[in-house]
Amino acid sequence: MKPAAFDYHAPGDADEAVALLAELGDEARPIAGGQSLMPMLALRLALPEHLVDLGRAEGLRGIEERGDSVWIGATTTQRTIERSAAVARAVPLLARATPLIGHFQIRNRGTLGGSLAHADAAAEYPAVAVALDARFETLSPRGARTVPATEFSTGVYSTDLEPDELLTGAVFPVWSGRCGFAIEEFTRRSGDFAVAGAAVAVELDAGSCVSRCGIGLFGLGSTPLRATAAEAAATGSPSGDVTPEDVGRTAMAELESVPADLHASAGYRRHIGAAVVARAWHRAVQEAAHA
Numbered sequence: 001m002k003p004a005a006f007d008y009h010a011p012g013d014a015d016e017a018v019a020l021l022a023e024l025g026d027e028a029r030p031i032a033g034g035q036s037l038m039p040m041l042a043l044r045l046a047l048p049e050h051l052v053d054l055g056r057a058e059g060l061r062g063i064e065e066r067g068d069s070v071w072i073g074a075t076t077t078q079r080t081i082e083r084s085a086a087v088a089r090a091v092p093l094l095a096r097a098t099p100l101i102g103h104f105q106i107r108n109r110g111t112l113g114g115s116l117a118h119a120d121a122a123a124e125y126p127a128v129a130v131a132l133d134a135r136f137e138t139l140s141p142r143g144a145r146t147v148p149a150t151e152f153s154t155g156v157y158s159t160d161l162e163p164d165e166l167l168t169g170a171v172f173p174v175w176s177g178r179c180g181f182a183i184e185e186f187t188r189r190s191g192d193f194a195v196a197g198a199a200v201a202v203e204l205d206a207g208s209c210v211s212r213c214g215i216g217l218f219g220l221g222s223t224p225l226r227a228t229a230a231e232a233a234a235t236g237s238p239s240g241d242v243t244p245e246d247v248g249r250t251a252m253a254e255l256e257s258v259p260a261d262l263h264a265s266a267g268y269r270r271h272i273g274a275a276v277v278a279r280a281w282h283r284a285v286q287e288a289a290h291a
């Protein structure tokens with residue numbers, strides 16, 4: 001099928017894009033890489049009368065190291081992130097998550113902001129952002145605001161963004177010190193969305209106790225989730241006393257419900273979820289111990 005007819009707009013910067021979205025109202029949608037939106041248009045699951053293409057909008061692209069954080073513009077492609085030495089050095093969890101997104105052809109066009117705004121609960125980036133305590137920057141006719149990653153996804157494919165509001169970028173804190181990072185997922189085929197996945201960041205103190213950790217889950221709920229009970233149980237304990245299996249079990253025990261679909265029953269998903277959390281925890285702690 002072909003998309004229904006729409007008017008195409010190519011604003012020159014973020015302010016112009018936001019003004020267009022406000023003027024055109026509910027019938028307008030921003031488009032970035034088109035890797036999620038174009039299939040929805042082709043299947044007529046979305047029927048916007050206006051597409052506001054962010055591809056040429058100034059001020060939304062780039063990777064900047066800013067002291068203890070890294071800012072990444074919303075329209076920065078996933079391939080750029082994958083190849084960035086700065087991201088590999090300062091936000092290794094994001095660098096390691098990126099090759100797991102689809103295939104390189106998708107990452108050539110797909111953007112950070114598109115992935116975050118699309119808010120697929122099985123996507124890697126939202127879970128990484130949650131695990132690392134990232135902050136999202138937005139712009140609307142009412143001004144700019146910052147939203148913690150943990151508060152951004154509000155339900156299945158829905159976010160805190162207003163229809164006339166753009167995601168302009170994300171700020172990832174740099175976890176320095178004795179830190180380790182790992183992402184694990186289970187997919188039916190390489191490049192598929194994950195049936196279940198976990199992104200883990202661990203910081204150890206000089207005595208090898210867990211001083212801080214973040215566990216982001218994907219594919220295990222209607223939004224990306226943070227395994228706060230598992231994090232609390234591990235924090236403050238000697239890393240050798242925290243078994244990966246316990247972390248996985250605790251992370252699954254705190255989930256009230258887990259989705260079931262044609263790929264996995266809820267029970268099987270919990271089983272896989274516990275395994276990916278345990279594996280990611282193990283690898284992250286090993287890396288931190290040798291940092």
Ligand SMILES: Cc1cc2nc3c(=O)[nH]c(=O)nc-3n(C[C@H](O)[C@H](O)[C@H](O)COP(=O)(O)OP(=O)(O)OC[C@H]3O[C@@H](n4cnc5c(N)ncnc54)[C@H](O)[C@@H]3O)c2cc1C
Pocket residue numbers: 029030031032033034035036037038054074075100101102103106109110111112113114115117118122123124125161165166167168191192193194
């Ligand atoms: C075959 C295939 C496999 C894939 N596998 C994976 C995978 O394993 N993991 C994964 O995470 N993703 C996967 N994807 C999705 C891919 O990562 C997309 O790139 C991503 O979900 C959307 O990014 P985009 O830039 O293409 O956004 P678009 O498709 O252009 O937009 C997606 C949505 O976000 C909105 N939007 C875009 N940018 C902004 C912004 N700056 N502010 C506000 N709203 C905005 C749009 O209006 C639209 O609603 C896959 C896609 C395909 C086709």
